[in-house]
Each structure stands twice: as structure tokens, then as C-alpha cells.
Amino acid sequence: MEFLNFSFLGSYYSFFLQGAYVTVLLAIISVIAGTILGVLLTLMRRSKIKVVRWISIAYVEFIRGTPLLAQVYLVYVGLPMLLQLNIPDFTTGAIALTIHASAYISETMRSGIEAVPYGQSEAARSLGMNSRRTMLDIILPQAFKNILPALGNQFIGNIKDSSLVSVIGIAELMYETTTVRGTTALGLEPIIVCSLIYLVLTLTLTRLLTFVERRLKSSDHR
């Protein structure tokens, strides 16, 4: 494989490490914030007030029906205009990824809640717990456990999705790769390195999640 030249790694490896760090950071922020926002959207979806329900449905449909790239630009250009604020690029990217993830997480959350047997809610209510406490203490913890594998997949998805915010100049892994390609004039090699880093990240996460899942399942086994 003479035509592949990886000697650039000696002087450029720090670009990839720095990029991978930002990528992981973006994925962590967007999956945590996306989960909080996603739960909120799910609760709105279950609200007794029609308008609140509609807002949640419209939001989720819009996000799921438009490309992430369009959403990234919408947030990047639209949000500062809307708020009349100068928002740092990293924050804009994190917000765009969060908004995107929250729509998918809310749908997952909804199925997770529906999978909790109705008797759980009846038992809690019959003990005098109000609907809010029932949701927080009894339904949501069980729903979270139900959706943990899906949430893990969302996290892995976020790692890959975050590559799109390179278009607004956030120095995550894909952006740094482009920089290296430009400086070294190498077309293929930096992309191979970048892909392998993504693969290592996602594979490690998959393993980690299997482990956590097994721990959490301790109450399911005799």
C-alpha cells in the first residue's frame, strides 16, 4: 500500500485528538440536553391542553421531516437574529444538535412511557400520589430503563450527526480533518484516520452501554 502515506500523523495527530474531543463533547451535551427537552416534549404531548399538545407534535414533525443540515443553518443564522444576541459558534452547534436529538428522543420516550403497565400508575394513584409525582417517581424511572438501549443508540447517532456542524466552522473531528486535508494536500488518508476515530468512539460506546444496561437490569432477574 505504497500510495497511502500516513507520515502526516506525526505532526498533525493533535488536530484529530482535539477534533475528537469536541465531537464527544457535542454528543454528550446534545444527548443530555436533548433528553431533558425530549421528556418535556413527551409530557407536553400528553398534556390535557390541546394547544400544548399541538406545539409538541408540530415541533417533532418539523424536526423529523427536515434535514439536520438545514436545521444547523436555521439555528446558526436564525437564532442570533431572533434573540438579537451574538451566540458563540460552539453553542449554536450544540443547540442545533440538541433540538434535533430531542425530537427523536421524545418519540422514544413516549413509547417507553406507554410500555409501563397501566397498573403501575393506578397503584401509585391509589396510594394518594398525584399525577405529577406518579409520573416523576414511578413512570419515568421505568420508562427510562425501557428506552436505555434506544438512548444509547441516539448517543452514537449524535456522535456521527455532529460531523454536520463542521459547516458552521465548529472545530470538531470532521472540521479538523478538512483542515488537515487542506494543509497536507492529501485527499484520502486524513478521511481514513477520521473514519477510524469515529468507529473507535462508537464501538467503545456500544460496549459501554451493554455493560450499563446489564447493571441496570439487576432488578429484572432473580
Next chain:
Amino acid sequence: MITVKHLYKSFNSHEVLSDINCTIHDGEVIVIIGPSGSGKSTLLRCLNLLETPTQGSIIIDGQDITDRKVNIDQVREKMGMVFQQFNLFPHKTVIKNICHAPIRVRKMKRGDAEQQGMDLLSKVGLREKKDVYPITLSGGQQQRIAIARALAMQPTAMLFDEPTSALDPEMVSEVLAVIKDLAKEGMTMVIVTHEMGFAKEVGDRIIFMDGGQIVEENTPEELFRHPQHARTQNFLSKILH
């Protein structure tokens, strides 16, 4: 005292309860029997508003709980319920199942709630199970924990919705024994059950329901020995061999 007056309940156009009238005195044990689909579980579930009656009133100690202004959570605190499927919280250990509502709803101190929880566990004979998860317990054990959980709210009345129907036969007696103990202590109870021997033994009064109505009510001796109504006779002839 619980008084049910002209209670109706429909699911869509299907009438499940029709003009139910009955009174449950303090310390009384009422057993509701009847064929499946007769509305006995629905009546029970109306008593703590897990089902909302379509019409009529339920007056508990002078308060009509079907009034929209009534805080139903406070009513339910005083009304323990035990379900056919136990419905223990699978993500909480036994002691946490029992202590959660007392701590969160009644604002008991954790230490006091746990002390009470241990006393209740002794009462149902499962003290050593305090730290295990419900899934590790047999059906009979789970149901006894569910009874302890309901008692932890210190209710003035207990509702039992077919508490032994989901149990393997050999576990029925351990659950019935706990309920009998409660009866001896003078707890007000309404029990829906298919266990006729148990009904006879524990009930102060038996209510026989069919087709959404109370067909007949009487002391166990009278009802089982001299059923007045043809529908009661028919039901008993099928169930008592």
C-alpha cells in the same frame, strides 16, 4: 361510613353499573361476589375513583367524593387498594415500595416510615425480604407486600380487587390469612373475590352482583344457604360443588 347512592357507570354506551345503592359501616367486611362482567370490580374501583362514575354519589364520612371540588388524592390516601396483579413498583426494593408514599405523600420522616415498614413486613411475615426487588418474590409474597404497602398509608378502609385470582393455588391461603387478620383487627374492607369459602368465613355481609346491579345482599349464612333470587341460586349452584 361509605354510602353509595344511585351509582351508574357507562363505558361509552355500555352500561356497567346501574343504580347501585349500598352502605358500608365502619369495621364491616363486605364481600362482593358475582359472575365475571357483573361490574363488581368496577364498583370497587369507583369507590376510590379509579373509575369516574357517570352518575350518582359516593359519600365517605359525610363527604361526596364525586364532587369535582374534592381533592381525590386525599381521599385515596385513606382508602388502601390491593390489585389482582399486585402492581408492585419493580424498580424499588420491598421496603422502598412500602415507604415511598408515606414519605412523599404523608411527609413521614424516613426513619419513622422505615420503622413502620418493618412492622408491616413482620405482620405479613416477610421481614427478611426488605431489601430484595419484587421480581425475586413469589406471587403470594408480592401480594402480601402489596397489602403492607397499602397499609403503610394508614388507611381507614381497604379495597381488595380479586387479590388471589392471579395466584398459584398453593399461595392463596397465605394471602387470605393476612386479610383475615385485618378483619379481626376491625379494618373496614370491601373484597371482590371468587373464593367462596373465604367469603363465608370473613364477610359480615355478602353482596351478589349480576348485570351491573346488586341482585341480593345478606349475611353469608343466609345468602349461601337461602339465596332469595333466582340469579343468585343459579350462580351459587355453578360455583359451589
